[in-house]
Amino acid sequence: MRTVPSIIHLDMDAFFAAVEQASKPSLRGKPVIVGGLGGRGVVSTASYEARKFGVHSAMPMAQARRLCPNAAFLTGRFAAYRANSEIVMGLLRERSPLVEPLSLDEAFVDLEAGPYGPALAAATTPAEAAQLVLALAEDLRADIVEHTGLTASVGAAGSKLMAKIASERAKPDGLVLIEPGSERAVLAPMPVRALPGIGPATEQALRRAGLATVADLAEAGYGELVALLGKAHGAGVFQMSLGWDERPVVPDRDAKSVSVEDTFEVDLADRDRITREVELLAARCVRRLRATGRSGRTVVLKVRRFDFSTLTRSETLRGPTDDEEVITATARRLAAQVDVTGGVRLLGVGVAQLADFTQEDLFAQLEREEKEAREAGEQAVEQDVVVEEEAAVAEPAARRWWPGQDVTHREFGPGWVQGSGVGRVTVRFETPYSGVGKVRTFAVGDEELEPSEALPLRAAAG
Structure with missing residues (x-):
């Protein structure tokens, strides 16, 4: 155990909701709830203003609406959250090469491994070391506000366990240091x-x-x-x-698995529909797997039934792969083993036992050959079907707008969607650096209104 409180745990305050408030001047100081907005959606993050009404993460969105009906209910903008997370993680890495991210908004940092390590080691008393850690942590919190406008809670201690407990005590927007030796008390x-x-x-x-x-x-x-x-x-x-924890801060924690899942508005009872959903989830999972540059050996299927009972099925392949056909076929086989009587409310597909390489094997080749054979058979059948010369031209799908979505209008500039319905979409035109903006309503198909990228929370100098 360390005698210097040189491990810090940083936790951004109500991160997703805080990013939304910083992006949208009209929502600052008001209750904001981010999550799935469907009938079975759940709360991802609630602002502190919403938490006063009893709203919290993982709560069903329907319950959150009952508790806090006047809140702004927004879908997630993960590109914006990721961009701000990268800024925060960059500031942490300026303090030490040993940064262990736990999520987009949370990380451990080992200050002894950074540029201030020698000064911490040279401290002549515990009080002197503690004062230096407090000064470093306050500078970090100030830098985060300067670069993002967001606040963070920080805990400092001689171990990861106590640093995490300290940051919980610091919430919101605070700093708590637990001196080594006081853990049990x-x-x-x-x-x-x-x-x-x-x-x-x-x-x-x-x-x-x-x-x-x-x-x-x-x-x-x-x-x-x-x-x-x-x-x-x-x-x-x-x-x-006993307060005993010798775990080191491990930079860039290695993910143990990659997975995706969906909760459905209505229970799925049709076997063919469930199979299609599993195939779509498998494709998404493979895209996420490849984005990490990894492959995996075990395919996992998660099913939550109509009665909220949850079960998993898994199959381990002969070698790690990122082949979409292999993973999809395996997930399909696992789904066929599950009793779906009564309906399914959630499906998930994941890949575990990750590796840094892909092992091509006969299994993958056979899956590709089987798919090619199926497609060849389907083409042969289609040749026997008389196709009309004048095919009907399908109308383009209606545009959909989501609460919180970033948009821009040719005349009015950047803004965000407040809501949509009955063929109309309402937009508030404001930016992170403007005052509260005006609201205007358009037809959902208005060609002058387009989705846009999120603006940074701090305007570039000059």
């Missing part, structure tokens, strides 16, 4: 759920044994926790209850 009164890895099921098992606080866990001892939770989990919980 800080942890003791906390509920067991404060420790990472203790979810609702583990919490219930511990409560049945009379263990409600972290102090209770430490007093129970290694033997009792192992008996309750098993050797690996019990030992880990016991170590955490």
